[in-house]
Amino acid sequence: METQTAEAEGWKLDPLNASFLTGIPILAAVGMVWYTMNYGVSSVELGIFGFMYIACGLSITAGYHRLFSHRTHKATWPLRLFYALFGAGAFQNSAIKWCSDHRRHHLVTDSDDDPYTVLKGFFWAHIGWVMVSQEEAVVEKVDDLQDDPILAFQDRHIFLLGFLVGMILPGVAGWYFLGGVAGFLGGFIWGGLFRIVIVHHATFLINSAAHTWGTQPYSTANTSKDSPLLSLFTYGEGYHNFHHTFQADYRNGHKWHHWDPTKWWIRGFSFIKVTSGLHKIPDKTIESRRMKTTYEKIAREENKELQESAMSFVDRLRSSYSQLDAHRKALKDAKQKKTGVSNENRKSMCIDLKHEIKQTKQAIAQIRNEFQQWMNGLPTAA
Ligand SMILES: [Zn+2]
Ligand SMILES: [Zn+2]
Structure with missing residues (x-):
């Protein structure tokens, strides 16, 4: 072998x-x-x-x-x-x-x-x-x-x-x-x-x-x-x-x-x-190379933090979207349910679900908004 x-x-x-x-x-x-x-x-x-x-x-x-x-x-x-x-x-x-x-x-x-x-x-x-x-x-x-x-x-x-x-x-x-x-x-x-x-x-x-x-x-x-x-x-x-x-x-x-x-x-x-x-x-070449490398290392380190922040927005957005999907599916199911649930109950279930869908949509809008603000606050490349 x-x-x-x-x-x-x-x-x-x-x-x-x-x-x-x-x-x-x-x-x-x-x-x-x-x-x-x-x-x-x-x-x-x-x-x-x-x-x-x-x-x-x-x-x-x-x-x-x-x-x-x-x-x-x-x-x-x-x-x-x-x-x-x-x-x-x-x-x-x-x-x-x-x-x-x-x-x-x-x-x-x-x-x-x-x-x-x-x-x-x-x-x-x-x-x-x-x-x-x-x-x-x-x-x-x-x-x-x-x-x-x-x-x-x-x-x-x-x-x-x-x-x-x-x-x-x-x-x-x-x-x-x-x-x-x-x-x-x-x-x-x-x-x-x-x-x-x-x-x-x-x-x-x-x-x-x-x-x-x-x-x-x-x-x-x-x-x-x-x-x-x-x-x-x-x-x-x-x-x-x-x-x-x-x-x-x-x-x-x-x-x-x-x-x-x-x-x-x-x-x-x-x-x-x-x-x-x-x-x-020449010393000046060595010195500037050293500075450049130090700067690159710091920039990479900061980048890591930025990437982590960006990922947290992505994670929140993804989970809100899957919540939205789940609520929509539940709403569809509730609407289709004919037996076992009284009309009155189904109606209130649908209202609740619609409310949750609305809230989730608002959450998504808020994440987008926060992300935009975060983007605007980023230092632009010198
Ligand atoms: Zn060598
Ligand atoms: Zn070597």
Whole structure:
């Protein structure tokens, strides 16, 4: 039954991705417990973890996301190479494939064609979509990225690069600083396995949590939300409503005090000319957009009240009309009744009913009148 539904939806389980995404966390957990029990944890393992966490994480946020997907600035080749290598180490596919999905996500957010729409559920947006191969998935244009020899090379050798940079490199660092096979394992487990899991889920949270919880100061056109809390461990990517509204901006947290290490990293490199052409949306555009969205939200809220008032008139009118129908029918029946009721009684019944019909008609006229007055009292659109 489940298979039938899956096939009807046009996707089937991707065994490689599914086993990687479930297997690595298990290996990391078992490995960390085993390693800590046998060798303990020193500042070296934590240092390797920290370096790899920052290098791979920023390669995704500053590299894959803000540079390659959105072209919010330019970067010289050494930095692009760094992003290509450590981005591969993040095990989130090649920049070309990542950006294709991501550009599609922005183009058709929340629609059926959005590869990780949250409208198919939190789990789907978070990790489910990676675990299946979507046969019908549309590939977004990434010619500009294919023209970059660094990214084309990375795309061709993504698994080898990922394995070397994401797993072997931290292992070698552990071997170098701690010595021997145990040192290698320390670096591999902390800087490789554990770090892959953390960076994976930090990225995934942007597709799931940042489309579920938070505020919408700039746009309510889609499910994207601003969440300063999420920004704390996603290198500033939590300001996702701002990002969906102004995707050409190299910042996600646009105010100086917004926690956005990715923007500081990009800006920092601009001082030594490694990055350039940092695109910023003017403050006045951001401000007016914010005001417009606030106004729209209030107007929608008021509209809800207006709609409720209008509905109460509609309800009253409907019930009066059905009363009128009932009285008319009763009157007709009374007029037709020949037996069991004396003429005198029937006459008084008919008078009563006629009276009720008259009253109901008056009630309807009153509702119409009140409705008209209510309409006249409505503020006209400015
Ligand atoms: Zn984006
Ligand atoms: Zn998004």
